[in-house]
Amino acid sequence: MNQDTNQTPTGIFVDKDKCTGCGNCADACPFGVILVEETAGIGEGCNLCGACVDACDFDAIYILGKKEATLTGPDDSRGVWVYAEQRERVLAPVSMELLGEGRRLADILGCPLSAVLLGHQVAGLADTLFAFGADVVYLADHPDLAGFTDERYSAVVTELITEHQPNIVLAGATPVGRSFIPHVAAKLGTGLTADCTGLDIDAQHLLLQTRPAFGGNIMATIVCPERRPQMATVRPRVMKRPTPQPGRKGQLVQVALNRSGFKTNLMEVVQELSDQVNLAEAEIIVTGGRGLQSAKNFQLIYELAGLLGAAVGASRGAVDAEWLSYAHQIGQTGKTVNPKLYIAVGVSGAVQHLVGMQSSDVIVAINNDPHAPIFNVATYGLVGDLFEIVPALIEGIKARMGI
Amino acid sequence: MRIVVCIKQVPDAKNVKLDEKTYTLKREGVESIINPFDMYALEEGLRIKEKMGGAMSVISMGPPQTDSSHREAVSYGVDDGGLLSHRAFAGADTLATSKTLAHGIKKIGFDLIICGKQAIDGDTAQVGPELAAHLGLPHVSFVRKVLEITEQSLTVERLMDDGYDVVRMLFPALMTVVKEINLPRMPSLKGKMRAKKIEISAWGPAEIGLDDTQAGLAGSPTKVVKVFAPQPRSKRELVVGDPAVQAASLLDRLTDDGILKISR
Numbered sequence: 001m002n003q004d005t006n007q008t009p010t011g012i013f014v015d016k017d018k019c020t021g022c023g024n025c026a027d028a029c030p031f032g033v034i035l036v037e038e039t040a041g042i043g044e045g046c047n048l049c050g051a052c053v054d055a056c057d058f059d060a061i062y063i064l065g066k067k068e069a070t071l072t073g074p075d076d077s078r079g080v081w082v083y084a085e086q087r088e089r090v091l092a093p094v095s096m097e098l099l100g101e102g103r104r105l106a107d108i109l110g111c112p113l114s115a116v117l118l119g120h121q122v123a124g125l126a127d128t129l130f131a132f133g134a135d136v137v138y139l140a141d142h143p144d145l146a147g148f149t150d151e152r153y154s155a156v157v158t159e160l161i162t163e164h165q166p167n168i169v170l171a172g173a174t175p176v177g178r179s180f181i182p183h184v185a186a187k188l189g190t191g192l193t194a195d196c197t198g199l200d201i202d203a204q205h206l207l208l209q210t211r212p213a214f215g216g217n218i219m220a221t222i223v224c225p226e227r228r229p230q231m232a233t234v235r236p237r238v239m240k241r242p243t244p245q246p247g248r249k250g251q252l253v254q255v256a257l258n259r260s261g262f263k264t265n266l267m268e269v270v271q272e273l274s275d276q277v278n279l280a281e282a283e284i285i286v287t288g289g290r291g292l293q294s295a296k297n298f299q300l301i302y303e304l305a306g307l308l309g310a311a312v313g314a315s316r317g318a319v320d321a322e323w324l325s326y327a328h329q330i331g332q333t334g335k336t337v338n339p340k341l342y343i344a345v346g347v348s349g350a351v352q353h354l355v356g357m358q359s360s361d362v363i364v365a366i367n368n369d370p371h372a373p374i375f376n377v378a379t380y381g382l383v384g385d386l387f388e389i390v391p392a393l394i395e396g397i398k399a400r401m402g403i
Numbered sequence: 404m405r406i407v408v409c410i411k412q413v414p415d416a417k418n419v420k421l422d423e424k425t426y427t428l429k430r431e432g433v434e435s436i437i438n439p440f441d442m443y444a445l446e447e448g449l450r451i452k453e454k455m456g457g458a459m460s461v462i463s464m465g466p467p468q469t470d471s472s473h474r475e476a477v478s479y480g481v482d483d484g485g486l487l488s489h490r491a492f493a494g495a496d497t498l499a500t501s502k503t504l505a506h507g508i509k510k511i512g513f514d515l516i517i518c519g520k521q522a523i524d525g526d527t528a529q530v531g532p533e534l535a536a537h538l539g540l541p542h543v544s545f546v547r548k549v550l551e552i553t554e555q556s557l558t559v560e561r562l563m564d565d566g567y568d569v570v571r572m573l574f575p576a577l578m579t580v581v582k583e584i585n586l587p588r589m590p591s592l593k594g595k596m597r598a599k600k601i602e603i604s605a606w607g608p609a610e611i612g613l614d615d616t617q618a619g620l621a622g623s624p625t626k627v628v629k630v631f632a633p634q635p636r637s638k639r640e641l642v643v644g645d646p647a648v649q650a651a652s653l654l655d656r657l658t659d660d661g662i663l664k665i666s667r
Contacts, residue, residue: 151541183536
């Protein structure tokens with residue numbers, strides 16, 4: 001980096017006089033960027049998380065420019081908002097999960113919970129949002145909002161937030177939420193935390209946003225102390241879906257679409273029915289890897305998945321061999337999933353695969369190599385020939401189901 | 404057509420091993436690579452440039468050694484690159500990063516900006532859409548196919564959880580791409596020669612007209628307050644026996660766990 005001595009330094013520094021070279025900081029660093037020779041040196045890749053500052057017994061490490069949280073009392077009354085995602089007039093399951101979590105946060109803060117619903121002829125969904133806990137539903141119902149485009153949805157939601165100034169805005173970490181919510185956050189100049197798996201409110205009434213980092217190998221808790229709203233996208237299937245209260249009422253607020261002259265148009269929506277269940281929402285996933293040996297052998301995977309009502313996943317190896325399409329790929333360059341049950345068949349478990357599935361509740365691994373890394377994350381490991389075990393599983397399930 | 408592709412230098416996950424005690428990544432001596440998703444962005448940019456004519460640049464924010472990624476990009480056929488490197492940029496979250504990139508890209512000029520869908524170290528997928536917001540551009544994320552490109556517009560397939568959408572947007576515009584979109588090329592000999600000689604411009608806040616308070620840590624609304632290891636998987640068990648016994652034992656366990664709702 002350029003040497004520029006004319007400005008107040010920001011960043012992390014080591015006081016060489018105080019540092020004893022004990023190495024506690026290096027052990028504490030989750031990113032492994034601290035090297036201790038005579039004294040500690042902090043390398044590239046530091047994100048100023050402060051773990052080393054806490055670990056240092058000699059006050060030798062300090063961070064400059066990190067602002068302290070300010071108390072934000074009036075925030076509490078401004079409410080929690082949830083973006084209620086719908087596609088083709090069907091609410092995404094994550095919308096209900098977020099209403100449950102949003103309700104919990106709103107109750108802690110003592111403020112109302114609102115849902116934001118965009119689409120065309122979707123007014124009928126408002127009752128569902130009330131039943132799942134919304135006090136207010138902001139409804140933008142317009143032919144121009146029939147299909148999702150980032151530009152239109154971002155324009156409407158940005159305007160609504162600017163007008164009503166909510167304290168917290170949550171959306172699903174879906175292809176829709178992860179695409180247009182960042183656009184909204186940047187327009188508002190506020191912070192956004194991606195793909196959260198935990199939310200809470202701290203003593204200062206700040207939203208604590210916890211997300212996996214480095215492919216789920218570490219967890220980071222993030223706050224947005226000064227700017228509002230505090231925004232997060234939340235991973236589907238992590239928050240509990242609440243029990244609806246049919247007949248629960250709320251306030252419906254109609255929102256006009258004040259914009260036209262859009263530069264983006266949705267031409268077509270293609271919902272492929274080939275796999276019955278989509279991976280993001282599946283409770284059970286059966287994944288095949290290179291151990292399947294051929295596209296034809298994926299029939300076994302499909303048969304097992306069919307019996308379990310599961311979605312079918314594939315390792316990168318299986319997709320690269322063109323046995324299955326990319327839409328099935330799980331792992332670093334594919335999808336991240338967290339079903340209740342993940343069955344990995346003939347998957348060795350390279351780190352790139354593990355980061356995409358290791359947060360599943362229960363993991364079953366079937367592989368003939370007892371040293372395959374997949375067994376390190378498996379709740380239940382079955383070492384053996386998948387071509388014998390999987391048919392035995394299929395027979396076993398059929399027998400128990402009485403088929 | 405003026406194309407700018409955003410790239411990020413990341414640790415190569417292929418060689419990263421997990422520390423089984425602390426569940427952190429062992430990063431010592433790990434090589435740096437161009438973020439894999441950015442490779443697809445580069446390839447798509449090159450294909451569009453070959454079809455439409457024009458020029459293509461890469462831009463990145465990072466420490467000075469990031470210029471090796473720029474050279475690699477040039478070896479594939481990229482014309483030039485800008486590197487946003489200054490200590491004022493350090494500690495940036497996605498808002499400050501996208502703001503900094505936006506200023507750098509404005510300096511270069513653009514009709515089309517392409518990003519990988521996300522970087523494999525941060526996994527946020529936010530910088531592309533935030534960049535579009537700063538520059539006032541329409542954008543489409545998770546593009547898996549370019550169907551049609553004209554001087555005025557771009558028509559693409561956007562990957563969704565249940566299928567795909569066809570979206571058309573007018574230039575100038577931004578898209579982020581997924582792996583499915585193409586198979587990146589190998590570097591050419593001519594490209595490698597050029598990469599050795601080319602000067603990569605390095606820019607700080609002054610060169611791109613960005614106020615220090617909008618960059619790096621100072622310009623980042625989000626702060627990391629805690630980092631910790633995820634809870635390790637509590638239960639691990641090998642299910643043994645011949646295949647029929649293994650299968651039956653597994654089904655018993657999954658039923659007992661309440662995961663499978665089939666009778667015994």
